[in-house]
Amino acid sequence: MKIKSANKHRSAGANSEAKLRSRMRRWEAGALKNSLARLPERRARFASDSGTEIKRLYTPLDLRKNDYLRDLGFPGEPPFTRGAQPTMYRGRFWTMRQYAGFGTARETNLRYRYLLKHGQTGLSVAFDLPTQIGYDSDHALAEGEVGKVGVAISTLQDAEELFRGIPLDKVSTSMTINSTAAVLLAMYIAVAEKQGVRTEALQGTIQNDILKEYAARGTYIYPPGASMRIITDIFDFCRRRLPRFNPISISGYHIREAGSSAVQEAAFTIANGIAYVEAALKAGMDVDEFASRLSFFFNAHNNFLEETAKFRAARRLWGRIMSERFRARDPKSCVLRFHAQTAGCTLTAQQPDNNIVRVAVQAMAAVMGGAQSLHTNSRDEALALPTEDSVRIALRTQQIIAHESGVADTVDPLAGSYAVEALTDEIEAGARKYLKKIDSMGGAVKAIEAGYMQAEIADSAYRHQLAVEKGGRVVVGVNRFETAEQPVNKVLRVSPALEREQRRKLAAFRKKRNSRKALEAVEKVRDAAAGTDNVMPPILEAVKAGATLGEISDALRQLFGEHREI
Amino acid sequence: MNSKKRKIRVLIAKPGLDGHDRxxxxxxxxxxxxxxxxxYTGIRQTPEAIAGAAVQEGVDFVGLSCLSGAHNHLFTKVVKLLRAKGARGVTVFAGGIIPASDIPGLKKAGVKAIFPPGTPTRDIAQWLRAAAKHL
Amino acid sequence: MNSLIVRRILRGDVGAAARLMRDLDDELPSARSALKELYARAGRAHVVGITGSPGAGKSTLADKLVEAARKGGKSVGVVAVDPTSPFSGGAVLGDRIRMQRHTADPGVFIRSLAARGSLGGLSRSVFDTVTVLDAMGKDLIILETAGVGQDGVKVAGAAHTVLVVLSPGQGDDIQALKAGILEIGDIYVVNKCDRKDSEQLTRSLGLALEGTSPRDGWTPPIIKTAAVLGRGTRELVDVINEHRSTLVRAGAWERRSLNMARTAFMELLETGLRGFINEECERGKDCRKIFGDLAARKTDPYSAAKTTLRKLLSKSPPPPSFKKRGCPPFSKACPPVPRRRGRRGI
Incomplete structure (x- = not known):
């Protein structure tokens, strides 16, 4: 790696480069050749899961275009390759945040208290699919889905129960909610107000990333244009009222789960990020007013080196785009802060305990990559929702990395590794190529409308599948080292009785409330949405007036229409 | 009938609300x-729409995928609706996150095969080919 | 006397119709006799063909046309053709995804078809499927082609009204001129007109169409739509209906119907002949000898083809369904096929 300095040093550098090159050739013709003759390599070509070629050996020659101050710099300073913050984990560990939620609010509330008691430092709410897609628990399409992949929240009463006994000024709460984010955020604020907590004190994140829903995850409701408008309303509202809250978590996680490569994950996430910034600018906000609150969410997948490099590359790329393309002046606007979750798609149903080890390696990559918060998956998640025991092991995995491994004691410990730096450069360059292509299509929204991202992701997923099936790619316990085993029967089940209970509760709620007042409030939401007023204040009023999630979403559905799969 | 074999026609659908379509x-x-x-019918399909499409398309098989845990309710409903529409010749198979303990019940309800995560796709194709011989 | 399956189809039985379509696609001889009965009852539907390159938005447009037609009280059939993989013979039929919302509507019947061997994506079984839908009494039949390259052109002979769909950013401006689809459209649709570069496409399309002389009293208009946003689709439906009345007024409706019948007939004839020739060359020894002679430069392709054709035509080629007899016409073991039976397959 070159260090910017006086000319004579640079020519000295050129000299040593030539020397290195000639020594390497000698090594290749000698020691290497002999070794290969005795023992050929395991494969003709080595590549990561996502197809990035991995070289036999990385040397300073791979980094000759690299400039330390320009490309790496110092943690907490542009381009932020080495970390979002100067001291990183020496000051404070990442937030250990386990995504949880199932059944009714009451049950989930118990799981949260359990996790907080065991040392978890932030909440992460999983909502069930009807809640995510704007259907109340008693809607026909909710049948069979209530409380299954997360908690069912239809009313403010449900939200109150969810956070009962948890002081909202003390915890930070992340909510995986997208097309109905505005409603759930409003409910969160209303609960806080009832607890006597000022909105300014609220900390947390709503996912609110609709573009990746169209591209990979599928819980969209409205067409892209309408969704982008709601999102910018939320940005603006949070900027004014919830200054410590992240109004979006721009997510590559699900893009990767849907089968993308590491490069595509970084590229599409950042392309979506660009689209949100552009939408906010178009809505009249100044880049430095909101950019520092944008947060990201990435996947921590199997390939340790490539993943570490991916996080570093994404951070550098975003830093550069924010300062070069959007002319952000505040360095905080240029920092990519991210949550990571280990890769759910790598979990195997076979020999589920092996998943504990996979998760540990993936979590380590997230820490090496400088994650701000982390979720570690549980060993039994390829089978069903995790049991309490499994969740505890997953949390312990993070605690062991933090307290015992020592990797958290120095900042960005893999920096300077020839391999990691070369891969970091390669991923940034690969992502830039995609960004160029997406720009030429008119940006991320257009690329998604044209089905481009979806097709790219599906192609990668199929390539990966073929690689596994044709034997090249070993999955331990699945296509190699298989054992005859008993099927695991001890999995967490969500009782169908919960759905009935939730419906009953909802019916009672509807009976008790002042329906006329609630529906009038929904009308006001509709009016704001039809005009140009920010939709957040009327949504907040509506949930307080007893309007349900489904009623508010239906009003917007009628107005905006529904998006259909491309 | 031509000397060549009949083409196997399959409908793949995702019932319910989950969008994990990988x-x-x-x-x-x-x-x-x-x-x-x-x-392929895409994500977020109602059992009614799946059964309707299967009938219009004249398929031999309907493959259902569900990762949300709503499989018991949704798969069973698709099978019932297919029967109600007179599409008895259609064989239903499934995949997704299905706990082993749910499999006997689903098979009893008429789902002929369940392929858990990690199943090689060639196994699925092989099974379909074998099952098609009885059509 | 109508057979049971025909009676059920004429009563609107979707399952029976779907099964027959399948059997026709798979070339079951029993299905052909049912088709013959249905053929006599068909011929009333307005067939609208949609062609254009992949990704132009044909399926989304079809979806909107179905919606509009249903609002107008018409029953609709859709035949959506996707290409067959030349490697595996399989196909992904993904057009339905964009129209799936109409599945619950009993007034709509959507059928996906793989192009199978046919080059134009308009196989014999496409015509058969249209016939079944027509006999079922569908008022409007939308025929969406695979839209692969120049083969979409063939749709011109399979529909009363042909929509050519173009969209910006797909190199469509150049492709359109090359593929000859500028001669076949009754209506040109510039889809995705919300995109900035659509104006450019509309302009160059307008220039390219300039000087096109009216056909059947109709000058092809350019309609701008953004099907995903539902923009312009209502106008498009009006124009489609206008085209229909113009054809009827000009006495051209029958001419188009005749042309459609001709295309279907010729397609069948060609398929039959091609199958016959292929079989001949697979099984017969003569062809192998000819290949050898050609490779050795003992003869030339023109002379060889001429001799062979003359020889083939002196025999009566059996219709496609006769292939299963496994009797190459040149073989002495099988008696020559009588001429009048030869007509039956067509």
């Missing part, structure tokens, strides 16, 4: 590469 899309392509004609 597995479904991979199976769609794998079956195409196994020489079958595959109709």
């Amino acid at each position: 597995g479904a899309k991979v199976v769609v392509r794998a079956l195409r590469d196994a020489g079958m004609e595959v109709i």
Whole structure:
């Protein structure tokens, strides 16, 4: 790696480069050749899961275009390759945040208290699919889905129960909610107000990333244009009222789960990020007013080196785009802060305990990559929702990395590794190529409308599948080292009785409330949405007036229409 | 009848609300590469829409994928609706996150095969080919 | 006397119709006799063909046309053709995804078809499927082609009204001129007109169409739509209906119907002949000898083809369904096929 300095040093550098090159050739013709003759390599070509070629050996020659101050710099300073913050984990560990939620609010509330008691430092709410897609628990399409992949929240009463006994000024709460984010955020604020907590004190994140829903995850409701408008309303509202809250978590996680490569994950996430910034600018906000609150969410997948490099590359790329393309002046606007979750798609149903080890390696990559918060998956998640025991092991995995491994004691410990730096450069360059292509299509929204991202992701997923099936790619316990085993029967089940209970509760709620007042409030939401007023204040009023999630979403559905799969 | 065999026609669908379509899309392509004609209905389909499409398309098989845990309710409903529409010849198979303990119940309800995560797609194609012989 | 399956189809039985379509696609001889009965009852539907390159938005447009037609009280059939993989013979039929919302509507019947061997994506079984839908009494039949390259052109002979769909950013401006689809459209649709570069496409399309002389009293208009946003689709439906009345007024409706019948007939004839020739060359020894002679430069392709054709035509080629007899016409073991039976397959 070159260090910017006086000319004579640079020519000295050129000299040593030539020397290195000639020594390497000698090594290749000698020691290497002999070794290969005795023992050929395991494969003709080595590549990561996502197809990035991995070289036999990385040397300073791979980094000759690299400039330390320009490309790496110092943690907490542009381009932020080495970390979002100067001291990183020496000051404070990442937030250990386990995504949880199932059944009714009451049950989930118990799981949260359990996790907080065991040392978890932030909440992460999983909502069930009807809640995510704007259907109340008693809607026909909710049948069979209530409380299954997360908690069912239809009313403010449900939200109150969810956070009962948890002081909202003390915890930070992340909510995986997208097309109905505005409603759930409003409910969160209303609960806080009832607890006597000022909105300014609220900390947390709503996912609110609709573009990746169209591209990979599928819980969209409205067409892209309408969704982008709601999102910018939320940005603006949070900027004014919830200054410590992240109004979006721009997510590559699900893009990767849907089968993308590491490069595509970084590229599409950042392309979506660009689209949100552009939408906010178009809505009249100044880049430095909101950019520092944008947060990201990435996947921590199997390939340790490539993943570490991916996080570093994404951070550098975003830093550069924010300062070069959007002319952000505040360095905080240029920092990519991210949550990571280990890769759910790598979990195997076979020999589920092996998943504990996979998760540990993936979590380590997230820490090496400088994650701000982390979720570690549980060993039994390829089978069903995790049991309490499994969740505890997953949390312990993070605690062991933090307290015992020592990797958290120095900042960005893999920096300077020839391999990691070369891969970091390669991923940034690969992502830039995609960004160029997406720009030429008119940006991320257009690329998604044209089905481009979806097709790219599906192609990668199929390539990966073929690689596994044709034997090249070993999955331990699945296509190699298989054992005859008993099927695991001890999995967490969500009782169908919960759905009935939730419906009953909802019916009672509807009976008790002042329906006329609630529906009038929904009308006001509709009016704001039809005009140009920010939709957040009327949504907040509506949930307080007893309007349900489904009623508010239906009003917007009628107005905006529904998006259909491309 | 021509000397060549009948083409196998399959409908792949995702009932319910979950949008995790990676597995479904991979199976769609794998079956195409196994020489079958595959109709994909996309995510978030009601059992009614799936059964209706299966009838209109005149398929031999309906493959259902669900990762949300709502499989017992949704798969059973699709099978029932197919029967009600007189599509008795249609064989239903499934995949997704299905706990082992749910499999006997689903089979009893008429889902002929369940392929858990990690199943090689060629196994699915092979099973379909074998099952098609009885059609 | 109508057979049971025909009676059920004429009563609107979707399952029976779907099964027959399948059997026709798979070339079951029993299905052909049912088709013959249905053929006599068909011929009333307005067939609208949609062609254009992949990704132009044909399926989304079809979806909107179905919606509009249903609002107008018409029953609709859709035949959506996707290409067959030349490697595996399989196909992904993904057009339905964009129209799936109409599945619950009993007035709509959507059928996906793989192009199978046919080059134009308009196989014999496409015509058969249209016939079944027509006999079922569908008022409007939308025929969406695979839209692969120049083969979409063939749709011109399979529909009363042909929509050519173009969209910006797909190199369509150049492709359109090359593929000859500028001669076949009754209506040109510039889809995705919300995109900035659509104006450019509309302009160059307008220039390219300039000087096109009216056909059947109709000058092809350019309609701008953004099907995903539902923009312009209502106008498009009006124009489609206008085209229909113009054809009827000009006495051209029958001419188009005749042309459609001709295309279907010729397609069948060609398929039959091609199958016959292929079989001949697979099984017969003569062809192998000819290949050898050609490779050795003992003869030339023109002379060889001429001799062979003359020889083939002196025999009566059996219709496609006769292939299963496994009797190459040149073989002495099988008696020559009588001429009048030869007509039956067509």
